[in-house]
């Protein structure tokens with residue numbers, strides 16, 4: 001399966017948030033986060049089909065958006081995996 005989500009253009013489509021549910025940083029689609037009607041969010045690792053879709057995060061469980069100064073030791077390996 002291709003991992004389209006982690007290349008240049010897609011970079012802008014995702015925001016990084018710390019999820020209290022499993023104490024990891026995941027990538028979330030900005031389109032999801034910007035939908036104010038929406039309460040639950042699935043991280044990139046779920047959308048790639050690697051993880052069972054039990055990992056829905058509630059808005060209240062997500063941190064504010066994180067930048068490059070985040071604690072990378074907490075990055076979800078699947079969300080941040082690089083193609084090839």
Ligand SMILES: [Zn+2]
Nearest residue numbers: 026045076079
């Ligand atoms: Zn993830």
